[in-house]
Amino acid sequence: MSNLKEPKIDAERRRARGAQSNAASRYDAQREEVQDGWDIPEERAIFATEVSEERPRTMITRNTSPDIPFDRSLNPYRGCEHGCTYCFARPTHAYLGLSPGLDFESKLVARPKAAEVLEKELRRKAYAPSLLAIGTNTDPYQPIERRYRVMRSVLEVLQQFKHPVAITTKGTLVERDIDILSEMAAQGLAQVGISLTTMDVALSRAMEPRCPLPQRRLQTIRKLTDAGIPVRVMLAPVVPGLTDHEIEALMEAAAAVGATGMAWIMLRLPMEVAPLFEEWLEAAYPGRAAKVFARMREMHGGELYHAKFNKRMRGEGIYAEMIAQRVEKARVRYGLEKDMPALRCDLFEVPFERDGQLALF
Template identity: 60%
Template sequence: MGESETIPPDLRIRARGARSNAAGRYEATETRYEPDGWAQAVGGQALTTHVTEEMARRIITYNRSPDLPFDRSINPYRGCEHGCIYCFARPTHAWLGLSPGLDFETRLVARPNAADLLDAELRHPRYVPQPMAIGTNTDPYQPIERDREIMRACLTVLQRFRHPVAIVTKGTLIERDLDILTDMAAQGLVRVGISVTSLDADLARKLEPRAPSPARRLATIRALRGAGVPVRIMTSPVIPGLTDHEIEALLGAAREAGADAASWIMLRLPLEVAPLFKDWLQEHYPDRVNRVMNRVREMHGGKDYEADWGRRMRGSGVYARLIARRFEAAAARLGLNRDQPELRTDLFDRPFERGDQMSLFG
């Protein structure tokens, strides 16, 4: 289904990544818009962001994936207004009966009870602390966090429990929480990954239309390091034929900004992300469609994506090995080929709460 069948002609789409809104894979029907002429008569209707609230029943999600360096995570929001066209989390919106296309970046879900749930789950007598990952699905510092402050509330809980946390973000709003992060960093309880896909501001604006500029994200790395917070640069994703030539420059800029480690992930195109990304390429870089997609398929056995553990993050084959070696060489030269410090779990302590039974010997 083309854009004209899912997007009304009188709808003005500004600063969005996707250009279509096809129904998710679980839907039996497609929605078609039939303009009545009124919006067009007044110059069109702008596509705005809508936020609904979900009172979640649990907030900590556990995983057993051998590809991931964490076994638990929390997500304050569903969907992400940054609108990154390549976002591997887009297909999760289909679980909500929404489109992984424009719905993912315009119909967001906030979880206002996330901090209360987190507090309750950390208090469970059988809970054993391990680093909590935040930002591994959708960005906790996307624009709506400025007003909602759900991420800050969750951080406050983790700080009180002295619970370790690893944060991934593109959002410069993380600087607002330096008071909490500085305190946690001094105790070995936090580390941050800042994702920078390209140093080209024009390309970044097309790829990630509502994320901060590359220069602004580098400034965030500098601010975090200045506050004593461990920060790694995440050159993610590396996009064949589009951003792969920037690996060395990205790592150099990040090192200059103060990053103390680096990581990378190859472009991933699961499920609905593949057609969305190909449509985006056709619109913005039509001369590179074949070059980019041929490289992608070369790394995934002729397919747009392989979900197999061990290959989904990096791909396989000659090109994938070449990218890995370039990254390793540049990281070693810049002193970024190191792991971030292990986060402490031995400080974890359930804070006393009014009404708790105090120990006779405590």
């Protein structure tokens, strides 16, 4: 399925990781294996989580994609320790000269000064507020957030500016920030999407190894909604032949704990994600691989993925239409058919500078 085949890393070295291998970045023009004449067995270290730091020039990323309902987003971290095998953000690690495989989930980049940089952007005279999406690439509440608290500091800035924010996460650490999010939600400034893929504990552990278990995420939905924070359940992704039979059960479970809206995305396999997911599926669920990839090709004109706007998120064809119909019927059945409340932009205001002076410029 790809020419990116690499030897699998020993299972003990990649314990609690999602990817099976660590292929070089697609930007590495030349890869060469050299025999140095030594054949002495060598113990290799496990893939421990390593975190480096960077100070970006900007924090707000703009997009003009016609099938995305926001034009700006923010990412506190590069890479994601959750290690989801299907993550469409994996190829972004190649921009750093790192592998979209195990490097993506073990060599992370934190942005400790994110809030400071964001504040300067929001103070610019020409800045016009609009929904800011966080968690659309890598998870802002992955485990290292407990140490770095980048997301917490970003939310504090957004609260000060009364800036609308929509968060997507699998991380239960979002509960830590209920104090800020509930106050913002009361003003129509915040909502959260909690991603669910399966209720099968074994499948969840294999497919998204360092994510909180599904039942724990349902508890998070309840805690957020009890605090007055609107929550959308995200079926992201629906995996053909592996999780698609759970669509109704996932929606029913989320509605039962207070979710008021839902969204869904079909499995996406851009660039390096396809061979990585293939490796994982053939190792973990070999009996399902043929069906999963047959469905993917059916939805993308014979390819595993096609990045056409308005088609890439859902696919095309009979199977894709069937899934869409099932989702719509279940939305009505479980009371998830309403749109999430629109977030307010009219409350945005530039607060005093930290030294107490008026922010005129």
